[in-house]
Amino acid sequence: MYSEQILLRGHIIDSLILPKAMDTILEQGGDYEIEDLEVGKLKTDKSTAKLLVKSEDYETFNRILDMLTDYGAEVIKDVEEVELIESEKDKTVPSNFYSTSNYNTKIRYNNQWINIDNIEMDCVITVDTENETATCKPLNSIKKGEKIVVGRRGVKVTPPEKARGKNQFEFMNSDASAEKPTRSIIHKVAVEMKEIKDNGGKILVVGGPAIIHTGCAPILADLIREGYVDKIFAGNALATHDIENALYGTSLGVKMETGELVEHGHKHHLSAINTINKAGSIRDAVEQGVLTSGIMYECVKKNAPYVLAGSIRDDGPLPDVITDSQEAQQRMREEVQDVDMVIMIATLLHSVATGNLIPARIKSVCVDISNASVTKLADRGSAQVISIVTDIGSFLPMLEDELHRLE
Template sequence: MYTQRILLHGHIIDSLTLPKTMDTIIDQGGDYEIEELQVGKLKTDKSTAKLIVKSDDEEIFNRILDILTDYGAELIEENEEVTLVASQKDKTVPDNFYSTSNYNTKIRYDGEWLNIDNIEMDCVICVDTENKKATCKPLNAVKKGEMIVTGRTGVKVTPLERSRGKNTFEFMNSEASAEKPTRSIIHKVATQMKEVKDNGGKIVVVGGPAVVHTGCAPILADLIKEGYVDKLFAGNALATHDIENAFYGTSLGVKMETGELVAHGHKHHISAINIINKAGSIKDAVEQGILKSGIMYECVKNNAPFVLAGSIRDDGPLPDVITDSQVAQQRMREEVQDVDMVIMIATLLHSVATGNLIPARIKSVCVDISNASVTKLSDRGSAQVISVVTDIGSFLPILKEELNKLEE
């Protein structure tokens, strides 16, 4: 019989962490015994539970513990420290490496708990033993000789909790649905945005080309100009069609003001790329007075960093597009380190990519007209993301209107 004592502490009743833990143990083929349970009485009180996890099968036992540590369960090991094993080759780690979640994580090393500041999911923890510093790294960034955390011992994960007090950002803490009250949801998104900005925080928008196709490019441009959006993640398509709109008033050859298809308009986006190529870059085109409006124009004028990640389907692409996906991912990883809120709009792949890079503490909203798209993030492990199912052409105008009301 394999056994392990675990500790759960926090709002484990209200957040359903305790019942989820017990269900998981049974569902996975194990058993448990409640050794101690202290339930907080007041809204601010936290609860504590100590359980003994049991299984006759070592594989099942280890699988259960892997899942429970992601729930925030702490293995009771009398402050036993992490086990470190050196990487034998670049981009490789020991077979029993510890795989990170996007929750706040600490490791116990040399008598201290070291916080992993740049935590993200599906990475490994590398420890600089000389400087007593632990960092989170993707597999492709690991170098030979780096000390890698293995197993679960000495690792403490703290998941997001839901207390009995109201949390302003739990307004959609349920399954995504088009039947949710859209305006009230968007009002709460706007309120959260204003709160982040009032506190000196930063907001990044992850946008797809539908932002331009639906006629909302001027709205996003205004949000950048007014300081509500500090950074932009997108692909070649959003930037190209935004610039096409600035030059020709079209997006994919369709006149934005009338919805009419312009003769030979299909070449407008290629012409737009050609103009930027001649200028040298998007920034060069702005500084030369060639590009005078739009989302990308406002990014340049307001020093809002942007990361344009390439795709196999890209025309051109624009000279600013990063065609190496690993390089683009690293640039995005660097830019999210000081971000407090992420709003993902109509771009499934870029949203999943960003969701994988950010810690769970960052407030996140995903907006798409498709239920399947917004729930994909949860399926990929970004459980903290709030999903809003609505048309982008409705979302952005209402968001701008609600932000204007909050400024009055």
């Protein structure tokens, strides 16, 4: 029989961390005994639980301990140093490498706890022993000879805590449903955005082409111009149809003002790409006076960074689109480091990609008319994301209205 004492502490009752940990132990084929439990009485008080985790199978036992680490469990023993093994080849790590979550993570090295500032899920931790720093890296960026954290010894994970009582950004934090009061949820999103901007924070919007198709391009452009949105992640489609709308008043050849299909309008998106190619880039088109309105225009005028990640289905694409997916991922990884809030709108692919890159501390909202799309992020491990099931054509106008009411 293999056994180990673990300690869970914090708001483990309200956050359901304790019952989740106990369920995990049993579901994985182990067993446990609660040796001590202290429940905080006041809203500000934290709770602690000491459990004896047991299993007759060694692999099962270690798998359980690995999973409990994601709940912030600490093995009760003398503090141990992190274990490091050098990579033997580029893009490879030892087989027992530590796989990261998006929760706040520290490692114990040279008698001190080192925080991993750029934490993201599904990566590895490398340690610069000379400078005593640690970094979270994707597998494809690992170089031969880098020191890799292996096992779970000397690793401390702290999941986000749900304090007792009301928390502004934990509203409606349950399964997504179109039946929830959309206006009140959007009001709270607006309040959070206003607070972030008042404190000098940054907000990123991850957008799909439905923003253009539903006639909401002017609204997102307004939010960029007014300083509510600082950065944009998208694909070729959003930028192309935004520029098509700015040049021809259409999106996918449909007149935005009337909803009528324009004769030969099917070529407008290609004409838009051709126009930008002639100018050289989106910025060049703005500076030359070719592009005078729209989302991409406002990004250029406000010096708001944008990352356009391409895909195999793209027409053109625009010259600003990054067609190398790994390069695009790295650019997105760099841009999310100073972001305080992410709003993902009607783009499952880019939302999941962004969700995989951001730490759990970043407030996140996913909006889509499809219930399955907004729950996909939670299924992929982005548990901090608030899901709103609604039409984009309703969401953005209401959001802009709520922001202006708060001014």
